[in-house]
Amino acid sequence: MKQVFIALLISSIIIGCGKTQKQEAPLKTTQETVKTKKVSTEESNVVVDANGVANVLIQSNDGMRFDIRKIKVKSGQKIRLTLKHTGKLGKKIMGHNVVFLRKNVKLSTFAVKAMAAKDNDYIPEETEDVIAHTKMIGGGETTSLEFIAPDAGTYDYICSFPGHYGLMKGKLIVE
Ligand SMILES: [Cu+2]
Structure with missing residues (x-):
């Protein structure tokens, strides 16, 4: 039983990590874009x-x-x-x-x-x-x-x- 429990625990940690990485990836990209381009291209050209x-x-x-x-x-x-x-x-x-x-x-x-x-x-x-x-x-x-x-x-x-x-x-x- 203990081994099953540990296996489940490990797999849930792996799944958990996967999710976190997926969620953080787009955020990092956005931050990098803002840093490299001082003038945001998303601001309207009025x-x-x-x-x-x-x-x-x-x-x-x-x-x-x-x-x-x-x-x-x-x-x-x-x-x-x-x-x-x-x-x-x-x-x-x-x-x-x-x-x-x-x-x-x-x-x-x-x-x-x-x-x-x-x-x-x-x-x-x-x-x-x-x-x-x-x-x-x-x-x-x-x-x-x-x-x-x-x-x-x-x-x-x-x-x-x-x-x-x-x-x-x-x-x-x-x-
Ligand atoms: Cu729409």
Whole structure:
């Protein structure tokens, strides 16, 4: 019995180690990326045009990713956001949008409400949680949205397609 117990113990330690390594690996990569590149490529290249409009391009793909995770603008500034889906998958299986949430809106709570709003492109109807949002698009499509930057602060943005917000999220930093 003792030998069986020890064997089980050893195997569970090995499995345990395997899991830890798998979980830590992506984190290390992220940290290294930040160290080697002083200017994060994930920060938006906000282009302010002659009219003072902040133009921002976010690209999304079939791998459930936004290429931009940080957007910096000034309060009261008009933002013209363009969302491009560079993938091939359709809107019903790999749809993406960009939803800017008000302060103190919990992402997981909002995501549950959004999931129930399938008939409204996963935007809860009559919600007060949303500042502005693009429409939902599929691979090869592009959409854009204009809105006025809210009061100074940090706001979350996500894709509200079911299961996407964990990977597809970023911060709107209003100064
Ligand atoms: Cu998405």
